[in-house]
Amino acid sequence: MSRKGLTRRGLAGAILAAAPVASMVSAQPARRRVVVIGGGFGGAAAARHLRLADPSIDVTMIEPKAEFQTCPFSNYVLAGFKTMADITHGYGTLTARHGVTHVRDMAAAIDPAAKTVRLAGGQTLGYDKLVVSPGIDLRWGAIPGYDEAASAVMPHAWQAGPQTILLRSQLEAMPDDGVVVLSIPGNPFRCPPGPYERISMIAHYLKAKKPRAKIIALDAKDAFSKQGLFQDAWKELYPNMIEWVPLGQDGRVVQVIPGEMTLVTEFGQRHRAHVANVIPPQMAGKIARDAGLAATEGSLAGWCPVDPFTFESTRAKDIHVIGDAAIAGAMPKSGFAASSQAKFVARAIAASFAGHPAEAPVYANTCYSLAAPDYGISVADIFRATPGGIVAVQGAGGVSPRTPANAPQFRDQEAHYAEGWYASATREIWGS
Amino acid sequence: MTASFTATICVALATMLAATASGQTFAPPSGATLAATCTGCHGPNGQSAGAIPALNGRTEADLLQAMLDFKNDRRPATMMNRHAKGFSDEEIAAMAREIATNWR
Ligand SMILES: Cc1cc2nc3c(=O)[nH]c(=O)nc-3n(C[C@H](O)[C@H](O)[C@H](O)COP(=O)(O)OP(=O)(O)OC[C@H]3O[C@@H](n4cnc5c(N)ncnc54)[C@H](O)[C@@H]3O)c2cc1C
Numbered sequence: 001m002s003r004k005g006l007t008r009r010g011l012a013g014a015i016l017a018a019a020p021v022a023s024m025v026s027a028q029p030a031r032r033r034v035v036v037i038g039g040g041f042g043g044a045a046a047a048r049h050l051r052l053a054d055p056s057i058d059v060t061m062i063e064p065k066a067e068f069q070t071c072p073f074s075n076y077v078l079a080g081f082k083t084m085a086d087i088t089h090g091y092g093t094l095t096a097r098h099g100v101t102h103v104r105d106m107a108a109a110i111d112p113a114a115k116t117v118r119l120a121g122g123q124t125l126g127y128d129k130l131v132v133s134p135g136i137d138l139r140w141g142a143i144p145g146y147d148e149a150a151s152a153v154m155p156h157a158w159q160a161g162p163q164t165i166l167l168r169s170q171l172e173a174m175p176d177d178g179v180v181v182l183s184i185p186g187n188p189f190r191c192p193p194g195p196y197e198r199i200s201m202i203a204h205y206l207k208a209k210k211p212r213a214k215i216i217a218l219d220a221k222d223a224f225s226k227q228g229l230f231q232d233a234w235k236e237l238y239p240n241m242i243e244w245v246p247l248g249q250d251g252r253v254v255q256v257i258p259g260e261m262t263l264v265t266e267f268g269q270r271h272r273a274h275v276a277n278v279i280p281p282q283m284a285g286k287i288a289r290d291a292g293l294a295a296t297e298g299s300l301a302g303w304c305p306v307d308p309f310t311f312e313s314t315r316a317k318d319i320h321v322i323g324d325a326a327i328a329g330a331m332p333k334s335g336f337a338a339s340s341q342a343k344f345v346a347r348a349i350a351a352s353f354a355g356h357p358a359e360a361p362v363y364a365n366t367c368y369s370l371a372a373p374d375y376g377i378s379v380a381d382i383f384r385a386t387p388g389g390i391v392a393v394q395g396a397g398g399v400s401p402r403t404p405a406n407a408p409q410f411r412d413q414e415a416h417y418a419e420g421w422y423a424s425a426t427r428e429i430w431g432s
Numbered sequence: 433m434t435a436s437f438t439a440t441i442c443v444a445l446a447t448m449l450a451a452t453a454s455g456q457t458f459a460p461p462s463g464a465t466l467a468a469t470c471t472g473c474h475g476p477n478g479q480s481a482g483a484i485p486a487l488n489g490r491t492e493a494d495l496l497q498a499m500l501d502f503k504n505d506r507r508p509a510t511m512m513n514r515h516a517k518g519f520s521d522e523e524i525a526a527m528a529r530e531i532a533t534n535w536r
Contacts, residue, residue, distance in 0.1 A: 309458060336472055343468045360458040364469040364518070366511070380511060382469065382518025396518035400510070414510050416483040417473075423482030424475040431481065 031058045032353045035117050035127040037107045037287060039063030042133030042323030042338035045429045047100045049346035060101040060125060072335050073422055074160040078168050079201035081373055089430035110291035112316035129349050133323040134285025136190050142281040145256040153258040154276040170275045171205060177212040178274035181263055183253040184219040185281045190324050190333045192225035195279055197369035203238040204372050216271060217244045219251040226379055226399050233371035284325035293321055303327045308385040309361060311345050320345045329390030331383055337365040339429060361385050368418035376414030463530030466523050478535040492532035499524045
């Protein structure tokens with residue numbers, strides 16, 4: 001129902017009851033409507049926390065999927081010690097217990113002036129505030145030869161689901177002395193430590209099942225997240241199995257030829273693969289770009305600029321962009337970060353509806369990675385907003401110690417805590 | 433904004449009123465906002481779903497002591513020493529009060 005409709009009905013009621021206008025207004029407040037696009041780490045968390053912050057807010061979450069499969073822990077499905085069922089979460093608690101309306105459709109267009117969202121199915125929804133958390137789209141064609149059809153031969157597995165299953169089955173089918181080649185993009189991209197955890201998890205599988213196999217990781221960067229920790233672990237756990245090729249040593253893939261299972265690097269080297277995992281460059285989800293929420297030039301073109309204090313789009317009023325799609329300063333594109341942003345934005349929206357002053361935000365991130373099932377490492381940070389952007393608090397956070405006392409026990413403990421994080425984080429978003 | 437301002441941002445800044453470029457001012461974060469950074473690992477209302485210890489049902493004094501010990505490296509940890517250093521002592525007191533009072 002439109003706000004105009006509500007007001008008119010309220011007015012008619014007031015005339016019938018001959019009540020003074022002031023009391024009519026307070027007795028019949030228009031129910032505030034928030035529409036959330038996306039039911040992933042940012043969107044589902046925002047929907048739930050909006051209802052927790054103020055149960056009088058009408059929250060509609062638009063997400064085509066009936067169930068969500070998390071990228072976090074999908075690398076363990078590749079390794080074979082988690083299943084797709086372990087990383088699948090439904091929306092039953094969000095709808096039944098928290099009163100979120102889940103509309104199973106795609107948002108097709110946003111009209112920031114009319115404050116409406118049009119769905120692929122034709123319906124139009126009005127909003128007072130819109131939260132946009134559509135995650136990433138893959139830049140098909142950014143690496144010549146790598147389009148959607150190519151991903152059926154050379155999976156990216158950077159959105160969990162059928163792609164994860166495809167990559168796992170290719171690893172299982174590959175010859176015992178086969179070669180796995182990964183292509184890793186430059187910054188920024190979803191989950192900075194993700195490719196290196198993936199290398200570790202593929203190595204873990206190969207070490208047990210195909211110890212003569214090799215992994216070649218072609219990287220468009222010269223440095224990466226938790227690099228020292230990962231490289232220590234590779235040396236210790238998977239000696240002579242992994243070759244990481246940085247940008248400076250011709251690591252950047254400039255073409256793929258799926259029909260020949262070949263990846264070509266900048267200086268013309270051709271790598272033949274039995275399994276090719278191409279993680280292509282990325283950008284904010286289509287709906288955000290189509291609505292004009294993304295920057296169109298500069299090194300962050302394709303991602304959405306936001307106010308560091310509120311995550312409100314700098315390009316459209318009353319629209320908050322969170323999660324991977326947003327340019328969030330020092331915060332990485334992670335599920336932890338997305339849900340941290342969601343919690344804060346939900347509280348800020350509820351405060352603005354209630355007419356309370358906004359609080360300065362505090363954001364957090366932690367990314368656990370496994371180098372083996374009993375070998376966990378992590379990076380953590382606390383973030384504050386400044387007028388110039390979101391910055392990490394100096395002196396806090398950082399990565400796991402490189403040489404802790406009693407290292408095997410320390411790494412094993414972090415691996416347990418990684419499981420603990422996943423259980424708590426997914427419960428907090430989708431669970432009971 | 434100057435680079436040195438970014439470089440010197442510290443916890444003390446957050447306890448002051450913050451103002452954006454557009455001049456909007458913000459209240460210091462409440463205990464509830466601060467404690468919302470903890471639930472991703474310790475679970476909603478501190479009801480942990482796994483290996484990370486639960487935080488619900490603890491006293492304010494225990495929480496305060498534990499956080500200050502983590503912050504000052506007086507208590508060994510894999511993770512909490514890195515998180516606790518992100519907050520001022522006043523913020524730690526506010527979140528300890530919030531958790532002890534409202535997390536069941
Ligand atoms: C291999 C791998 C491992 C990872 N491991 C970790 C980890 O250990 N820890 C961590 O914190 N993060 C991890 N991440 C990162 C994490 O997955 C993302 O950062 C997180 O999912 C971002 O949340 P989001 O809400 O922005 O997007 P998503 O979680 O992708 O959610 C977006 C949702 O929006 C929906 N959507 C898109 N467009 C529309 C539309 N037009 N209308 C309606 N719905 C739409 C999609 O269907 C999707 O469900 C990992 C990522 C990868 C690839």
